[in-house]
Amino acid sequence: MSDRAVSFGMTAQAYERFRPGYPAALFDTVLTYAGRPIRTALEIGAGTGKATRLFAERGVTVTATEPDEAMLAELRRHVPAGVRTVRAAFEDLQPGERYGLVYAAAALHWTKPEGRWSRMAALLEPGGVFASFGGPVRLADPAVEEAVRVARAPFLASDDVPSPDGTPPDQDMQWPGTELQRSEWFADVRQSVIERRTTMTARDYVGLLSTVSAYLVLPAVEREEVYRRIMLVLPEAVEIAGDITVHLARRRSEP
Template identity: 45%
Template sequence: MTIDDLGRRVAADVVGDGGLAGLRRLSGVIAELEERRTGVVEELRRGRVATWEEIGQACGMTRQGATRRWAGRLRARSFGVAAESYQHGRPGYPQALIGSAVPREARRVLDLGAGTGKLTRLLVEAGLEVVAVEPDGAMRAQLAAAVPKAAVREGWAERIPLPDGSVDAVVVAQAWHWFDPAVAVPEIARVLAPGGTLALVWNVRDESEPWAAELGALMHRSARQEIDTRPVLPAPFGEAERLEIRWEHATTRAGIVDLVASRSYVIALPEAERARLLADVEELLATHPDLAGRDGIAMPYLTRCTRVRRG
């Protein structure tokens, strides 16, 4: 039996008598198979077992097609190996954000791509019922320990493990750029109650501070991740409301090193290059005139929020 014959046989068995029930079964199997395929690609790339060209050929696509499809997603899935650094080094969010990101009348909130719970904690402390969905197991472990009052679930923006219309608001902190909007937008709209809101949040280092600008230059000397922190959301979402909050995160030199170590593009560096970068960051923190001799450091941030309502 050829691979094509096997595929046709499996598809026929899943579809059965067809109809909407058959379509749902087929869609579920396709989603699971795609997740498995992504896992195999991840193993091949992390072990340097296959090139993108070889992976593309195996999947019936070009090298460029395979890279576009999976390279970004594999970077998003890399955080688990640095979950502890992420928890220690990444900043939280200013308290003032909650009133703008979540409407006053909201009661049940989904924190989507919740990471280690940096925003989840604020949502719970605001008295909200919070479901935190995160795909990475190591990140979920940190999240569950840090915010035990949240309901922590495994899931993806493209496949949210919640019923239709089950939450009043969805918040996405530091994660929207990892999602596939074509799939994530209708899936988020599905779980939102009528009139519910979606808030997209990013912390951006304020590099108007000279030492922070030097830190940014070091972090991006090998790779730069360009993120649109003012995205335009398609239907069924309405006009966007924008908010920007300037604040400072109290941290330490060790915390800043962990911050750098938790960046996806730093995680992906060859070990020797990654070690050199972290050593250079430590030297900057120890010798810069504005930081020398200090352990406590105020890292300047801008928190940007885009909120839209489901029409």
């Protein structure tokens, strides 16, 4: 795993406090695609359980996996009883039990590409559904977004996570849909977007940035300075655009 992939444990409580949750529309999107009740699900890289709650509170029996002990401890404080938790990276999961749904919430890009889809298929029932969802959280006002870009520029050119397979941002089908379309294990690949808007204080927005891997891997002195400079250019409250891109695919019976 990269330094950015394992940078979150130090900030588990901030992740829980500042990261936005997932709307009911996301569950409805997955359920409609499945075309049948979803009874069991495996979550990859569950973090503090933002998405875990969405599925578990709607009657799905969720097994939440997460490699970082601090994140997993925070998750256990917030998810409903009945959620099974496992400390493990995706690559460490052994084939055995199969699930009706396997999903990753803003976490799939931290998994290793080698054998990703055959491993994923081994965790799914034939006909089972794979879902990946997430997306960057942006400032809705372009002028404020530009001011923040300028403030962080001496320390950080971009806080984006680049596409793992190099898909250009203007291409219709984005990653991981691009990989799923090429995989012999999956069919009926679909991509959709769910709008998510919220307003928060400037201080909470900087708190949100403190959970973003690009900032977490900066030296501590630089990290605090970039947060200070960003605070100086923010209004008291900011509108956040955090649209969720959803990728769905169905496991083939046989590759």
